[in-house]
Amino acid sequence: MANHDVPDSTDWLTTPLTAIAVVENALRCQICKDFYKTPMITSCCHTFCSLCIRRTLSNEGKCPVCRASEQELKLRSNWAMEDAVQAFINARPATLELARNADTDKTSSKRKAVQDHHESGDAPDGKRLRSSTRLRNTRSHPSYTVPAEEDETVQVSEGDEEFQPEPEDGLVACPVCESRMKEWQVFKHLETCTGPVQRH
Numbered sequence: 001m002a003n004h005d006v007p008d009s010t011d012w013l014t015t016p017l018t019a020i021a022v023v024e025n026a027l028r029c030q031i032c033k034d035f036y037k038t039p040m041i042t043s044c045c046h047t048f049c050s051l052c053i054r055r056t057l058s059n060e061g062k063c064p065v066c067r068a069s070e071q072e073l074k075l076r077s078n079w080a081m082e083d084a085v086q087a088f089i090n091a092r093p094a095t096l097e098l099a100r101n102a103d104t105d106k107t108s109s110k111r112k113a114v115q116d117h118h119e120s121g122d123a124p125d126g127k128r129l130r131s132s133t134r135l136r137n138t139r140s141h142p143s144y145t146v147p148a149e150e151d152e153t154v155q156v157s158e159g160d161e162e163f164q165p166e167p168e169d170g171l172v173a174c175p176v177c178e179s180r181m182k183e184w185q186v187f188k189h190l191e192t193c194t195g196p197v198q199r200h
Contacts (some may be wrong), residue, residue: 015102016102030064031048034113
């Protein structure tokens, strides 16, 4: 052959698609190690190139894989394997090239990501730190303002001379005249309420 680049399943081991090496091995004859040519299946369900298995049986009369006795007249064509091999052979060059290019692109992307990280420095962490500081300040702020609001409320209450605590008698005050009555009577009372009671 003029082309010395003989296709081999190890070609995949330098690409991200290393598992295809196993697939390719399954499509190769275990006698000649090449892709099946006119694959034939034995009675023990092993497949070989037609010429390879016929030569082996004429010399040994046994399957080269499991060493079971075999006869040439029992061989059957493995059409499904032949179709699979041909499809793989057709797709192999483009798939292998794509896998090799993908590996190169992946390496370039990693290199660019590392470079971008060094250029940006610790800016993301610094930004996160500043945000966290603001958040902590915001959370701590109410703890200082709440007591101040409570103090204001107390001052207003203390300044109200008319403030009287509600007696615990189970009654409620009318919101208009402040007369005390049972809760269920309030709505009916409001219909006839004349207003606040004048205090002397």
